[in-house]
Amino acid sequence: MIYHKLGKIPAKRHTVFMSDNDQYYYEQLFGTEGFHGVSSLLYHISRPTQIKSVGKAIDLSPKAAIEKNITPRLVKGFHVPPQDDFIEGRTVFFFNDDLTIGVSAPKKSMTDYFYKNGNADEMLFIHEGSGTLKTFVGDIDFEYGDYLIIPRGTIYQLHFNDENNRLLVVESFSPIKTPERYRNNVGQLLEHSPFCERDIKLPVLADPIDEKGDFLIKVKKDNMLHDITYATHPFDVVGWDGYFYPYGFSIHDFEPITGRIHLPPPIHQTFEGHNFVVCSFVPRLYDYHPKSVPAPYNHSNIDSEEVLYYVDGDFMSRNHIEKGFFTLHPGGIPHGPHPGAMERSIGKEKTEELAVMIDPFRPLKITQEALDLQDSSYVYSWLEGDDLKGIPPQIE
Numbered sequence: 001m002i003y004h005k006l007g008k009i010p011a012k013r014h015t016v017f018m019s020d021n022d023q024y025y026y027e028q029l030f031g032t033e034g035f036h037g038v039s040s041l042l043y044h045i046s047r048p049t050q051i052k053s054v055g056k057a058i059d060l061s062p063k064a065a066i067e068k069n070i071t072p073r074l075v076k077g078f079h080v081p082p083q084d085d086f087i088e089g090r091t092v093f094f095f096n097d098d099l100t101i102g103v104s105a106p107k108k109s110m111t112d113y114f115y116k117n118g119n120a121d122e123m124l125f126i127h128e129g130s131g132t133l134k135t136f137v138g139d140i141d142f143e144y145g146d147y148l149i150i151p152r153g154t155i156y157q158l159h160f161n162d163e164n165n166r167l168l169v170v171e172s173f174s175p176i177k178t179p180e181r182y183r184n185n186v187g188q189l190l191e192h193s194p195f196c197e198r199d200i201k202l203p204v205l206a207d208p209i210d211e212k213g214d215f216l217i218k219v220k221k222d223n224m225l226h227d228i229t230y231a232t233h234p235f236d237v238v239g240w241d242g243y244f245y246p247y248g249f250s251i252h253d254f255e256p257i258t259g260r261i262h263l264p265p266p267i268h269q270t271f272e273g274h275n276f277v278v279c280s281f282v283p284r285l286y287d288y289h290p291k292s293v294p295a296p297y298n299h300s301n302i303d304s305e306e307v308l309y310y311v312d313g314d315f316m317s318r319n320h321i322e323k324g325f326f327t328l329h330p331g332g333i334p335h336g337p338h339p340g341a342m343e344r345s346i347g348k349e350k351t352e353e354l355a356v357m358i359d360p361f362r363p364l365k366i367t368q369e370a371l372d373l374q375d376s377s378y379v380y381s382w383l384e385g386d387d388l389k390g391i392p393p394q395i396e
């Protein structure tokens with residue numbers, strides 16, 4: 001993370017800080033790992049604790065249709081119908097105790113309420129659409145290809161420029177960070193990192209809103225969405241500093257690492273959380289050894305599930321893949337290129353593929369929503385010729 005400072009703050013932390021008309025500002029320590037993790041200090045016009053009412057709660061718990069899965073699966077994420085609301089319209093496909101993976105296709109901006117995920121960091125990947133992430137520590141404009149990393153506790157709204165929006169949504173029950181091996185002992189991204197601090201989209205603080213009234217914040221905690229009405233506007237921060245805030249990063253700014261022969265997926269790693277990694281597969285030159293095989297070799301996911309989300313371009317190792325498809329290759333069995341993909345890749349000089357990969361280290365549960373949108377013949381798609389005869393068309 002990068003130290004960042006916006007607006008006005010007192011010279012010394014935890015000291016009296018007043019406005020020009022002698023009103024106190026109210027300090028808030030904002031972090032998620034006790035008092036030892038990264039944090040920021042925020043200065044509010046009003047105390048951020050003024051609850052007027054606690055209303056209804058909705059249960060958004062993902063339900064496992066399959067608890068223990070060993071089947072490779074393909075789920076068509078773009079077949080989720082668009083819905084007005086970003087939060088209630090979220091559809092979870094895969095989950096475990098470390099994260100959830102799903103999509104949302106919201107048509108409407110969040111204008112009449114605010115949202116806070118109380119116990120999960122969120123990673124939103126903007127597959128279609130553009131707009132502004134508005135938060136209590138500043139705004140970040142987003143567009144196609146942006147990852148938005150939103151630490152838990154961030155009060156935010158998504159404002160879209162139009163109704164055509166498709167987002168990949170990951171909730172992480174641990175902090176989402178850039179890979180440890182790309183940072184030095186003070187957190188700076190190292191020279192061999194595929195991206196650096198200049199690529200990070202930092203929040204820009206808007207003028208504080210000094211309003212009193214009824215302000216609904218929908219707070220997600222333990223998969224319940226609670227309605228809490230506050231007496232003051234949550235975007236009343238006059239200034240803050242620290243290391244803890246939401247930020248954006250475009251997948252188009254990920255500089256691919258390439259080699260003479262095939263390099264394994266860790267070269268694509270972009271983020272990590274507890275028990276999972278996120279990788280970006282971006283357009284790049286292929287391996288340049290004269291006899292190199294650019295397609296990946298068959299491999300077991302040792303101690304890992306593998307979820308690939310296809311964004312754009314031809315995906316070299318898979319046949320019949322479209323935008324918005326997810327594939328899940330469970331740990332415990334090997335997977336590899338589709339028939340003909342390895343042969344097709346030989347001699348190719350570059351790929352235009354664009355995809356996000358999420359590798360959870362613990363098994364994923366599958367929701368009914370995923371099963372409803374799956375291509376149930378995917379498990380057989382590595383067979384050829386006569387071996388396909390007599391294959392049942394459907395699996396559970």
Ligand SMILES: [Fe+2]
Nearest residue numbers: 299306329335
């Ligand atoms: Fe793989």
